[in-house]
Amino acid sequence: MSPLGWTQAVRVAVVVFPGTNCEHDTVLALTELGADADLVRHTEGSLDGYDAVVLPGGFAHGDYLRPGAIARFSPVMESVRRAATQGKPVLGICNGFQILTEARLLPGALMANGGGRFLCEMVECEITSTSSSITSGASLGQVLRLPINHFEGRFTCAPTALKDMEASGRVLLRYRSNPNGSLSSIAAVANETGTVIGLMPHPERASTALMDSTDGRVLLSSFLDSAERRRDMKGASATGITAWP
Amino acid sequence: MRQAHRALGLSDDEHEMIIATLGREPLPVELAMYSVMWSEHCSYKSSRVHLRRLPSEGSAVLVGPGENAGVIDVGDGVAIALRMESHNHPSAIEPYQGAATGVGGILRDVFTMGARPIALMDVLCLGPLDSAHSRYIFDGVVRGIGGYGNSVGVPTVGGQLTFAPCYKDNPLVNVLCLGVLPIDRLVLSKARGAGNLVVLLGSLTGRDGIGGVSVLASAGFVPDEATKRPNVQVGDPFEEKRLIEACLDLLDLHLVVAIQDLGGAGLACATSETAARGGVGMDIDVSAVPLREAGMSPAEIMTSESQERMLAIVEPSSIDAVLDACARHDVRATVIGKVTESGGRGRLVVRDGTGPAAEIVADLPAASLTDEAPLYHRPMSPATAEAHLAPSCTAVLGASDALLALLYDPSFVFRQYDHQLFLNTVVPPGGGDATVLRLAAPGLSWNGKGLALTCDANPAWCAVSPRGGAELTVAEASLNIACAGARPVAIVDCLNFGNPEHAEVMWQLSEVVDGIAAACLAFDIPVVGGNVSLYNESNGIDIDPTPVIGLVGLIDDLSRRPPGICLGQKGAVVLLGERGSPDDHARLGGSRWARELGGHGGELPQLDFEAHSRLCALVSRLVAAECAGDAKVPIIGLHDVSDGGLGVCLAELCCASGKGIVVEEPWTREELFCEAPSRVVVCSDDPEGLLAAARYQGVTARVVGRVGGDRLVVPGLFELRVDDMVAARSGRLAR
Numbered sequence: 012m013s014p015l016g017w018t019q020a021v022r023v024a025v026v027v028f029p030g031t032n033c034e035h036d037t038v039l040a041l042t043e044l045g046a047d048a049d050l051v052r053h054t055e056g057s058l059d060g061y062d063a064v065v066l067p068g069g070f071a072h073g074d075y076l077r078p079g080a081i082a083r084f085s086p087v088m089e090s091v092r093r094a095a096t097q098g099k100p101v102l103g104i105c106n107g108f109q110i111l112t113e114a115r116l117l118p119g120a121l122m123a124n125g126g127g128r129f130l131c132e133m134v135e136c137e138i139t140s141t142s143s144s145i146t147s148g149a150s151l152g153q154v155l156r157l158p159i160n161h162f163e164g165r166f167t168c169a170p171t172a173l174k175d176m177e178a179s180g181r182v183l184l185r186y187r188s189n190p191n192g193s194l195s196s197i198a199a200v201a202n203e204t205g206t207v208i209g210l211m212p213h214p215e216r217a218s219t220a221l222m223d224s225t226d227g228r229v230l231l232s233s234f235l236d237s238a239e240r241r242r243d244m245k246g247a248s249a250t251g252i253t254a255w256p
Numbered sequence: 257m258r259q260a261h262r263a264l265g266l267s268d269d270e271h272e273m274i275i276a277t278l279g280r281e282p283l284p285v286e287l288a289m290y291s292v293m294w295s296e297h298c299s300y301k302s303s304r305v306h307l308r309r310l311p312s313e314g315s316a317v318l319v320g321p322g323e324n325a326g327v328i329d330v331g332d333g334v335a336i337a338l339r340m341e342s343h344n345h346p347s348a349i350e351p352y353q354g355a356a357t358g359v360g361g362i363l364r365d366v367f368t369m370g371a372r373p374i375a376l377m378d379v380l381c382l383g384p385l386d387s388a389h390s391r392y393i394f395d396g397v398v399r400g401i402g403g404y405g406n407s408v409g410v411p412t413v414g415g416q417l418t419f420a421p422c423y424k425d426n427p428l429v430n431v432l433c434l435g436v437l438p439i440d441r442l443v444l445s446k447a448r449g450a451g452n453l454v455v456l457l458g459s460l461t462g463r464d465g466i467g468g469v470s471v472l473a474s475a476g477f478v479p480d481e482a483t484k485r486p487n488v489q490v491g492d493p494f495e496e497k498r499l500i501e502a503c504l505d506l507l508d509l510h511l512v513v514a515i516q517d518l519g520g521a522g523l524a525c526a527t528s529e530t531a532a533r534g535g536v537g538m539d540i541d542v543s544a545v546p547l548r549e550a551g552m553s554p555a556e557i558m559t560s561e562s563q564e565r566m567l568a569i570v571e572p573s574s575i576d577a578v579l580d581a582c583a584r585h586d587v588r589a590t591v592i593g594k595v596t597e598s599g600g601r602g603r604l605v606v607r608d609g610t611g612p613a614a615e616i617v618a619d620l621p622a623a624s625l626t627d628e629a630p631l632y633h634r635p636m637s638p639a640t641a642e643a644h645l646a647p648s649c650t651a652v653l654g655a656s657d658a659l660l661a662l663l664y665d666p667s668f669v670f671r672q673y674d675h676q677l678f679l680n681t682v683v684p685p686g687g688g689d690a691t692v693l694r695l696a697a698p699g700l701s702w703n704g705k706g707l708a709l710t711c712d713a714n715p716a717w718c719a720v721s722p723r724g725g726a727e728l729t730v731a732e733a734s735l736n737i738a739c740a741g742a743r744p745v746a747i748v749d750c751l752n753f754g755n756p757e758h759a760e761v762m763w764q765l766s767e768v769v770d771g772i773a774a775a776c777l778a779f780d781i782p783v784v785g786g787n788v789s790l791y792n793e794s795n796g797i798d799i800d801p802t803p804v805i806g807l808v809g810l811i812d813d814l815s816r817r818p819p820g821i822c823l824g825q826k827g828a829v830v831l832l833g834e835r836g837s838p839d840d841h842a843r844l845g846g847s848r849w850a851r852e853l854g855g856h857g858g859e860l861p862q863l864d865f866e867a868h869s870r871l872c873a874l875v876s877r878l879v880a881a882e883c884a885g886d887a888k889v890p891i892i893g894l895h896d897v898s899d900g901g902l903g904v905c906l907a908e909l910c911c912a913s914g915k916g917i918v919v920e921e922p923w924t925r926e927e928l929f930c931e932a933p934s935r936v937v938v939c940s941d942d943p944e945g946l947l948a949a950a951r952y953q954g955v956t957a958r959v960v961g962r963v964g965g966d967r968l969v970v971p972g973l974f975e976l977r978v979d980d981m982v983a984a985r986s987g988r989l990a991r
Contacts, residue, residue: 029586030494032409035698036679070407073494129402129672160674162406213676221682221694221817 020047021238024061026091026107028053028071028082033104033215037067040215044228046235053085063100063238064091066107068160068213078106078121078163079113088114100144100238101207105161108199108209117202117209118176119168121161125192129162133223135187136198136212140180143205144237145214145230155226157212159190164211166193166200176200183208206237260284264291264467270630277624285606285617288555289625292467292521293528296790299629302756303788306769314782316745324365324445324517325435326784328746330695330810332703335439337371340432340711340748340806342789346488347429351396355429356404356491357465360563362433363410364517367500368566370443370507371435372697374678376405377711378415378431379750379804383424385989390419393427394989401431402672407493408500412673413693414685416711416804417666417989420851425794430750430787432711432806436697441507445516447534447569447595452513454527454538454593455575457582458499458565462548465489465522465561495564502585503566509581511574518565524558524625526567527593528604531622537598538622539605541614544592554608554617569595601628634756636763639722655903655925656974662848662900663907663981664988682706688820689739689896692811706814706883708742710807714899715800717860717931720846722764722801724860726771731868731933733807734779735896738872739936741818741879742809747776749786749805754798756790764801772803778865779872781807813884822893823913828943829906829961832950833871833897833935835927848900849929861932867955868934874953875936878946889945897935903928905937906961906968910978911985916965922972939963 023046027034034050041048048065051058058064071082082088088110095101095116103111111117124130138146138153149155168176173195176182184199191211199210214227261271264287274282274290282290296302312320318335319327325339343358359376366373378401383390405412410433447454465488506512514534516526523545531538542554548562568589570578575591582589596603602622607614621628670685683692690710696702712733718725730747737744749772754761765788776783792799811818823829844850845858879894881887893913897905906917940946943959950957968976 030407030409030497032497032677036677039679069409070494070497073407073492073497075494129406129674131406131674131676132667132671158676160406160676216676216679219679221814222679223684 017045017239020045021063021235022061023048023063023065024051024058025049025065025067026051026053026087028085030071030073031067031069031106033068033213037065037104037215040218040227040231041235043219044231044235051087053087055087056090058090058094062242063234064094066103066110068105068107071106071110079110082110083114092116095207098204098206098241100234100241102145102234103209104213105211108211109163111207111209116207117200118172119166119200121163122165122167123163124161124165130190131160132158132190134159134190134212136184137187138183139185140183142180143183143201143208145208145210145234146183147237148233149229154187155229156217156224157214157227158216159212161211164191164193166197166211168194179203181205261287261291264288265295266291270294273630278620283618285555285558286620288559289524289618292524292559293625294629296756298521298525300788301630302632302634302762302790303751303765304631305633306766309769309773310783311773311776312782312784314746317782317784318442321783321785324368326746326748327369327442328784329439330705330745333439334695334700334703335437335442336808337366337369337435337437338746338748338808339365339785340430340750340804341365341787342750342752343429343431344426344752344789344792347393347397348426350488351393352400352403353488353490355397355400357489357563358429358431359401359404360491360493360496361519362431363408363496363500364519364566366433366435367503368445368515368517369435369437370441371437372504372699373410373433373435373500374680374697375434375693375709376410376412376431377709377806378412378429379711379713380415381418381420381423381428381713381715381802383421383427384419387424390424397427397429398669398672404491404493406674408497409677411675411677411681413675413681414691414709414711416713417669418713418715420715420800422797422799426792426799428752428792428802430752430804432748434709434808436695436700438700443507443512443515445514445530445533447514447530447536447538449513449571450536450595450597451572452595453570453572453575453591454540454595455568455570455578456545456565456590456592457502457568457587459492459495459562460546460548461557461560462562463552463556463560466556466559489561489563491563498585498587499564499566502582502587505581505585506568506578509577511578511581512568512570514569516567518567520561522558522560522562528622528625530567530569531602531604532626535600535602537596537603538593539596540593541607541610542617543609544590546588546590554606558606634762635759636766637759638763639760655928656976658849658852658929659903659907659976660981660984661852662904663985665985668989682814682817683740683820688818689736690742690809692740692818694814704813704815706811708737708740708809708811710736711804712736713802713804715802716851717846718768718803719800720858721860722767723771725846726768726803727775727863728860728933729803729805730772730775730779731863732898733805734781734872735936737807737809738876739879739894739896740809740811741876741883742811743876744779744781744807744809746784747781747805747807749783749803751786751788752792752799752802752804753790754793758798761798768801768803779869811880811883815885816883818879818883819891819893821895821909821912823909823915823917823939823963824892824941827892827939827941827963828959829917829963830938830940830943830946830957831935831960832875832938832955832957834932834956835958844926844930847929847931848904861930863933870954871934871936874950874955878949889949890940890942892939892941894936894938897937899931901929901931907981909937909939910968911982914978915963916967916969916978917961918964918969919961919971923970925973928970928973
């Protein structure tokens with residue numbers, strides 16, 4: 012049995028674009044939590060065999076033009092969209108978050124950090140909603156220590172979108188001390204169903220033994236549990252969602 | 257012709273040597289190839305006679321100096337590859353691209369051995385930040401290192417910063433890279449097998465970086481020489497990332513016979529070195545090389561330093577598999593020639609086109625470009641060091657102000673680098689005297705061992721005494737490794753000096769080599785590779801001699817995070833090592849304190865190799881027990897006494913933990929700032945046990961203070977609030 016008590020390992024697709032670099036770390040962290048995580052190339056046509064999808068951090072296509080701007084056209088993104096529509100948990104970490112906003116699977120955009128510099132450091136984040144696949148196992152107000160590692164991490168979106176998200180509990184994590192100037196100190200957001208997640212900090216970097224923090228496990232465990240619950244409800248109709256206009 | 261060779265940086269004598277070698281006047285392409293390969297940067301023609309004195313032997317050394325990187329067996333079928341290189345002049349002219357391509361180059365040196373790069377470190381020597389020009393260089397270099405390293409996906413896990421006026425127009429950017437590999441993936445850059453194909457991998461070849469090694473790296477220059485900007489290469493980390501993955505795939509699949517990166521001197525270097533090392537010939541067709549721009553001449557193609565390229569030697573039966581693997585990674589692969597017999601000195605033929613009508617643009621012995629390059633015994637004469645410190649140094653100055661002036665927080669720099677990728681970084685940069693990594697990489701699961709890494713340079717010491725300063729630098733590195741609980745495994749060095757045509761500079765180089773050699777022999781550490789950078793001068797003024805030491809140590813059992821630079825809630829502050837004799841206190845030469853007051857010359861503190869080894873053994877054993885989780889003498893935190901002396905050491909311990917220290921007995925300013933080596937400050941709640949362990953090992957030790965309060969209190973000198981020290985420390989770099 013897995014550490015999280017499943018009878019059958021959750022199957023996670025970890026998508027690799029050219030230039031992605033956190034794929035091995037993400038697989039390691041998920042595997043230590045009992046998941047069965049595979050690297051899936053950006054040319055892959057189908058993710059049907061997987062219970063959940065992670066777009067890991069890195070510099071897909073060198074971040075050339077704009078982070079995520081080229082990756083959103085990769086063949087695999089159609090499958091990611093389908094997985095999202097099927098209600099499978101989809102998690103974009105850092106560069107993955109940037110790709111999900113470029114693909115309009117999440118609202119808003121990630122701009123260059125307010126300070127104009129790359130930031131690799133530990134930050135404290137507060138859980139501001141538990142109605143999502145990465146925060147369902149956390150408690151409201153819980154503070155997690157998580158590393159950030161980005162140059163374009165300043166989340167922004169239209170005022171109406173922010174109001175919508177706040178009203179419907181889709182702002183999942185907020186920085187306690189805003190490192191990059193993001194709107195409303197946002198560190199993570201979800202789509203309408205709480206299953207497509209954009210997360211700027213790196214949970215996989217606060218997950219394995221000997222690291223400074225293991226708080227990332229809270230988020231990744233929730234993510235895997237959500238995937239397992241959804242799988243076990245197979246047959247029940249998954250909520251369809253539409254892409255952001 | 258006489259004009260042509262001079263413009264390319266060759267002397268008249270060297271031109272005569274070429275004619276003697278070939279038995280005729282060189283063709284234009286040949287002349288271009290000789291000019292880059294016989295440059296100081298590629299040939300080490302001024303330094304080779306000295307470098308031979310460095311000890312490079314060791315039972316675990318699989319590959320020593322002379323290859324692209326040193327390789328050391330670390331057990332369990334795993335090896336590490338290590339290399340350090342300078343990118344000084346490019347960074348002076350174009351800081352961002354200069355530093356970025358320095359990172360790219362050192363990565364290729366490591367993955368060409370079959371190793372996956374898992375760590376980078378950067379040593380920067382810059383002019384003081386009160387100059388706008390120095391701030392421009394600092395900002396560009398740090399952004400360049402981050403821009404390339406972060407994107408290419410190799411963490412930058414540490415480094416060192418030095419500020420001194422001599423680097424204002426000639427900054428130093430030295431980059432170290434460490435990789436890990438399963439030993440059976442080790443590949444050398446020896447071409448073999450007549451009929452095998454020569455395959456160029458990676459980027460298109462353009463006009464960037466032509467003559468980078470000769471006119472740029474191997475000559476002094478005047479500042480703001482924007483005309484040399486075209487000699488600087490431009491980096492593409494995304495191409496390099498794909499190249500790393502493709503090459504490691506090729507090596508995993510055993511598809512290549514040999515592989516070599518293209519760096520300085522481009523194709524001229526890669527073809528001649530692989531041919532000469534393998535004792536084979538090579539037949540190259542420049543018209544097959546994929547070009548970035550039309551109309552490039554064969555000489556330009558052979559000497560272009562376009563980045564992100566590799567040269568692989570492939571058996572004809574494997575070529576389809578190689579092309580497939582490269583296509584999978586979107587990496588260009590093109591057959592540009594073949595290996596030929598003609599052994600011995602290796603006949604290197606370069607053609608422009610195919611078929612019998614193709615013009616032969618070069619036909620020369622490969623070895624004449626490499627091993628047979630000129631070797632100079634340049635004149636040496638001792639530099640005259642001042643015997644005494646300048647008088648201002650002994651003048652009364654508030655010790656607290658002096659201490660505040662010496663503090664700065666390097667996290668401003670480390671924060672701009674991804675230092676966590678691969679989940680190996682157990683002690684991050686600045687967290688301890690050395691960075692500690694798990695010994696693991698994608699595809700090589702963690703075996704419970706750890707690596708400790710440090711880079712050290714102290715040009716102020718070396719300016720007072722090149723030999724003594726070099727010895728102290730190696731000692732400092734070995735103590736840093738000991739403080740992480742590791743035993744030293746191997747050194748790579750980067751020797752940065754001024755103009756070798758100045759006799760004082762050659763004397764400095766010779767003295768530094770002797771100092772490194774003496775310390776390495778005393779501590780039993782092999783030097784497995786390195787780099788020499790000469791002509792670091794501007795406006796005719798040479799830089800201080802700047803040997804940079806990169807040292808890697810091994811931790812056998814890394815079950816727990818080792819204690820770092822920190823203090824407990826309470827506890828005793830114990831000094832391991834000599835407090836110092838009155839004689840030592842006069843030895844303030846080269847100290848940060850003396851420099852801050854404008855004092856030059858004087859004498860360095862003395863280094864006792866045996867006492868230092870005993871201290872390293874003691875500290876390494878105590879901390880290793882913490883790592884393994886079976887410490888009998890618990891250690892809360894520790895920090896070695898280095899530049900800035902005990903004063904800076906204690907202040908950094910206070911700043912790292914937000915706690916004060918009360919020193920028990922009065923110290924003089926000289927005691928506070930003396931940089932006598934072989935000393936470690938330990939925070940312990942079992943001082944008796946620690947003192948007993950030290951006695952047993954033959955190490956002097958005493959309790960010098962206690963943790964407590966919110967100030968650093970030194971009786972007779974000052975009380976400094978920790979908050980004030982933190983404030984002084986954090987603002988200094990970010991402006």
